Ligand SMILES: Nc1ncnc2c1ncn2[C@@H]1O[C@H](COP(=O)(O)OP(=O)(O)OP(=O)(O)O)[C@@H](O)[C@H]1O
């Protein structure tokens with residue numbers, strides 16, 4: 001498939017009064033048109049930072065280097081006006097906490113109608129019907145009745161559905177969902193995930209799903225990028241995840257998924273703390289200090305080794321065929 005989004009050698013630092021945070025350190029990432037890609041990693045691994053760089057939604061203290069190509073354009077070279085139009089029309093974004101992005105003083109209907117009009121997607125006459133149709137598509141029951149309600153009258157799951165509707169307003173080619181279900185209980189989470197999958201398939205839209213939950217990533221997506229310390233540790237197709245993954249960090253994440261049918265036993269977990277990105281990164285492998293399979297060669301930083309076009313691993317073990 002042709003890449004819709006291509007991130008090349010991306011590095012991002014945050015400058016604060018106390019320190020410089022090396023949040024992203026040379027990331028390459030490709031999202032095919034119509035594909036579903038998961039970005040997985042522990043808290044602080046740089047998942048949100050890397051994905052918010054594409055729609056340029058990073059805070060002002062971020063310093064970005066590298067290339068971000070979207071549908072044939074280098075986004076790093078677009079001006080703010082061009083970016084604003086692209087964000088509204090071509091890249092939709094869903095965040096973790098919908099209440100932070102919805103206006104509590106406006107009805108749900110108003111908040112969908114306004115962007116429909118702003119982006120000239122619907123005429124003033126048609127906008128209400130379009131908005132009701134969108135609410136219906138994201139599974140809001142009685143969308144006509146709920147059109148005039150305020151955000152406080154909606155449950156968390158319904159608000160997340162509204163956020164999805166808002167992100168879909170202009171039929172974007174790419175939808176970025178940053179941990180959209182972590183604040184919801186598991187049954188609502190499952191419904192929202194199914195909705196995202198359905199919409200992605202029906203609309204032929206590409207989806208980037210950011211999550212710390214590998215099991216959810218595997219359910220929803222075709223391929224996974226596993227991040228650690230602002231770098232990609234491994235990238236591979238979901239069907240190969242269990243059988244072919246090589247990186248000890250990813251193997252650890254896989255082993256920490258509780259089996260549904262097994263006895264309740266303590267699960268293996270990855271010991272140690274995530275690497276600090278406020279200090280200069282070690283010269284060697286950034287995962288080495290937590291790695292049970294550490295070797296002397298790990299004092300040298302492993303390159304991203306290509307297994308094949310769809311599978312890359314940043315680990316010296318990969319040269320030997322992976323860990324036992
Ligand atoms: N505005 C900021 N200023 C300074 N540092 C920041 C800023 N935003 C993020 N960081 C730092 O950048 C690193 C990557 O953060 P990021 O939010 O991308 O991680 P994440 O993988 O999305 O984590 P989480 O799962 O907690 O959302 C972290 O060390 C974080 O503290």
Ligand SMILES: [Mg+2]
Nearest residue numbers: 047048049178
């Ligand atoms: Mg995040």
